[in-house]
Amino acid sequence: MDLNHIQIAFRYCIRFRSIKNAKSLHSHIIKSGFCNHIFILNNMISVYSKCSSIIDARNMFDEMPHRNIVSWTTMVSVLTNSSMPHEALSLYNEMIESKIEQPNQFLYSAVLKACGLVRNVELGKMVHYHIFQAKLDVDIVLMNALLDMYVKCGSLRDAQRVFCEIPCKNATSWNTLILGYAKQGLIDDAMKLFDKMPEPDIVSWNSIIAGLVDNASSRALRFVSMMHGKGLKMDEFTFPSVLKACGCSDELMLGREIHCYIIKSGFESSCYCISALIDMYSSCKLLSEATKIFDQYFRNSSVSESLALWNSMLSGHVVNGDYVEALSMISHMHRSGVRFDFYTFSIVLKICMNFDNLSLASQVHGFVITSGYELDCVVGSILIDIYAKQGSINNALRLFERLPDKDVVAWSSLITGCARFGSDKLAFSLFMDMIHLGLQIDHFVISIVLKACSSLASHQHGKQVHSLCLKKGYESEGVVTTALIDMYAKCGDIEDALSLFGCLSEIDTMSWTSIIVGCAQNGRAEEAISLLHKMIESGTKPNKITILGVLTACRHSGLVEEAWDVFNSIETNHGLIPCPEHYNCMVDILGQAGRFEEAVKLISEMPFKPDKTIWSSLLGACGTYKNRDLANIVAEHLLATSPEDVSVYIMLSNVYAALGMWDSVSKVRETVKKIGKKRAGKIFYEIPFKFYFMEHLHLGHAKQGLNGGVVKVIYPILEPDLVSWNNVIAGLADNASPYEMQFVS
Numbered sequence: 001m002d003l004n005h006i007q008i009a010f011r012y013c014i015r016f017r018s019i020k021n022a023k024s025l026h027s028h029i030i031k032s033g034f035c036n037h038i039f040i041l042n043n044m045i046s047v048y049s050k051c052s053s054i055i056d057a058r059n060m061f062d063e064m065p066h067r068n069i070v071s072w073t074t075m076v077s078v079l080t081n082s083s084m085p086h087e088a089l090s091l092y093n094e095m096i097e098s099k100i101e102q103p104n105q106f107l108y109s110a111v112l113k114a115c116g117l118v119r120n121v122e123l124g125k126m127v128h129y130h131i132f133q134a135k136l137d138v139d140i141v142l143m144n145a146l147l148d149m150y151v152k153c154g155s156l157r158d159a160q161r162v163f164c165e166i167p168c169k170n171a172t173s174w175n176t177l178i179l180g181y182a183k184q185g186l187i188d189d190a191m192k193l194f195d196k197m198p199e200p201d202i203v204s205w206n207s208i209i210a211g212l213v214d215n216a217s218s219r220a221l222r223f224v225s226m227m228h229g230k231g232l233k234m235d236e237f238t239f240p241s242v243l244k245a246c247g248c249s250d251e252l253m254l255g256r257e258i259h260c261y262i263i264k265s266g267f268e269s270s271c272y273c274i275s276a277l278i279d280m281y282s283s284c285k286l287l288s289e290a291t292k293i294f295d296q297y298f299r300n301s302s303v304s305e306s307l308a309l310w311n312s313m314l315s316g317h318v319v320n321g322d323y324v325e326a327l328s329m330i331s332h333m334h335r336s337g338v339r340f341d342f343y344t345f346s347i348v349l350k351i352c353m354n355f356d357n358l359s360l361a362s363q364v365h366g367f368v369i370t371s372g373y374e375l376d377c378v379v380g381s382i383l384i385d386i387y388a389k390q391g392s393i394n395n396a397l398r399l400f401e402r403l404p405d406k407d408v409v410a411w412s413s414l415i416t417g418c419a420r421f422g423s424d425k426l427a428f429s430l431f432m433d434m435i436h437l438g439l440q441i442d443h444f445v446i447s448i449v450l451k452a453c454s455s456l457a458s459h460q461h462g463k464q465v466h467s468l469c470l471k472k473g474y475e476s477e478g479v480v481t482t483a484l485i486d487m488y489a490k491c492g493d494i495e496d497a498l499s500l501f502g503c504l505s506e507i508d509t510m511s512w513t514s515i516i517v518g519c520a521q522n523g524r525a526e527e528a529i530s531l532l533h534k535m536i537e538s539g540t541k542p543n544k545i546t547i548l549g550v551l552t553a554c555r556h557s558g559l560v561e562e563a564w565d566v567f568n569s570i571e572t573n574h575g576l577i578p579c580p581e582h583y584n585c586m587v588d589i590l591g592q593a594g595r596f597e598e599a600v601k602l603i604s605e606m607p608f609k610p611d612k613t614i615w616s617s618l619l620g621a622c623g624t625y626k627n628r629d630l631a632n633i634v635a636e637h638l639l640a641t642s643p644e645d646v647s648v649y650i651m652l653s654n655v656y657a658a659l660g661m662w663d664s665v666s667k668v669r670e671t672v673k674k675i676g677k678k679r680a681g682k683i684f685y686e687i688p689f690k691f692y693f694m695e696h697l698h699l700g701h702a703k704q705g706l707n708g709g710v711v712k713v714i715y716p717i718l719e720p721d722l723v724s725w726n727n728v729i730a731g732l733a734d735n736a737s738p739y740e741m742q743f744v745s
Helices: 003-016 019-031 038-050 054-063 069-081 085-098 105-118 121-133 140-152 156-165 171-183 187-196 202-214 220-229 238-248 252-264 271-283 287-298 303-319 323-335 342-355 358-371 377-389 393-402 408-420 424-436 443-456 459-472 478-490 494-502 509-521 525-537 544-557 560-572 580-592 596-604 612-624 628-641 646-658 662-675 725-733
Strands: 681-687 690-698 709-714
Touching: 038 054, 038 069, 054 069, 069 085, 069 105, 085 105, 105 121, 105 140, 121 140, 121 156, 140 156, 140 171, 156 171, 171 187, 171 202, 187 202, 202 220, 202 238, 220 238, 238 252, 238 271, 252 271, 271 287, 271 303, 287 303, 303 323, 303 342, 323 342, 342 358, 342 377, 358 377, 377 393, 377 408, 393 408, 408 424, 408 443, 424 443, 424 459, 443 459, 443 478, 459 478, 478 494, 478 509, 494 509, 509 525, 509 544, 525 544, 525 560, 544 560, 544 580, 560 580, 580 596, 580 612, 596 612, 612 628, 612 646, 628 646, 646 662
Parallel strands: none
Antiparallel strands: 681 690, 690 709
């Protein structure tokens, strides 16, 4: 076999994509003595890759006795085009470190594509520098690859700079940046660039239409009409965008017309168009039509097209809330040997989220791992979101740390989960990591982090986040403003909270509620009541939380009559139905004032059964006012409500001790020993940029009547003046008895 015959054999193998023939050819090459012929071996790498045998291609590359720049370029390109960008970049770095070959424009193009796929903008910038040094920046193909890399990495400022530096821009240059703006939601910038383009082609129109559709713009269909007026015909990439616009705006009649147009234009066999038709009919609540199209074209499609149709049909069932049928389809796909891709797994995991089933999600996670998609950016982010929402923070964190490409969704999900389930310090730490990495931070993430600062009562960190809000322009966002007011109030800085509230141009219910609750938390009852009246005068309707905030303020200040006025206005003035929290607060207010008859009457008039909280409030008041008779009655109700709750027995013990009923105290303590022990309470406090906590251990001695305690302070070795014991003790003051205080004084 000579060189000419080998080249013919190469073309034959590539044409029919036969791995069997490729291996046979490889054997003949070795037998013919060409095993050291670098040109033939480079081509053999390409043949294996075209036959979808990346392993054989890589083995061929690794076994080559000598390699030239074509060898490296071919292998890097194969890995990049086979969805293995990390391996491609690793191989590129290996070549650079070996200093054997000087990269050319073809290798740089492949590397830039890999950088874009993994969003490695830092390596992309290094390649950009090498391109400039090698004076390859005149190559339009290479510059377009550089432009595309910056766009895919979301670095539009760098993309704009490269675009301006290209002397002779072609259609690809314009279309790449237009699409980049559109995908980032910068439609106005995309439109301006589109208008400047000398001769927009079908790709340009498709890019701008797709961008308008993705951003739910009503101009999408108008642009389709304009394109048609320019004499440009829709192609298989235009139709999906138009059909998506029809589905989003519920334009079923127009969607049917487009369906007919697709058939007339000869695109009815296009996988893109069929999938888009299934999506459109599903969005318009016509699953029967979607199923009919699926059944009609499914059997005639290739393997890859078949999966695309399955995914569209699955998505249709999920959109219509038919999760049971979706699971049935997934099971059928699995039994039929259909290989899932990242999009299939993303749909399956979203179904798990709907069922709120962590066990099911964990099983799917196992399937994801065996299928090789665990570290996919989309799939990994959804898994992190599921674990975080279920409170499985450790699992979410482990997966997050392994994920090579962490998008904003992954960061946001983990931060939200940490803040929601009490890992506030970790939430703030992750947020700071996002800032240091230069990641895009939206107002939703900022609001979550502010809530974490509120939970930690961390004034310093809250002010840092506020500063970031000002820089990003998020201070005017309703959810951020509310979170800022809440943060300042919970950190005890009510003046800053009021100042921020006073600067608002538009005040919604959330903002009013936030400042009212803040005043309540800081003992500003009169101000909370005044703000409620101003809120009503402004025409803003209070909600249940607003009312609860005012009642809480009255409770802290002992304003009984004012509390009655607010409570009685809930239904008559605001059209709300009092909830258990309102009743509990009112009972507590009456109990603290010693107005037991009113409290008992209110409980008897409640439209629902009193719970543990209400009885506990009244019992505590009985202890304060030495009301033995009512205490015994309330105790019976409380034990009937929560017979195995240890905290109930400890409360009873404390009340009986306050009333001098030592026999009852002993009985209760014996019962507590049988049920279980009380867990230690913890109080967090802040020394600038660090968090500490105190642990309160209950060590009461019943017979001496001491509801005593001891404080165990956990902190690193510090100079004595760094810790203000007055502040530490003050942190206990609200919940500690005089006996407890003497243990820390």
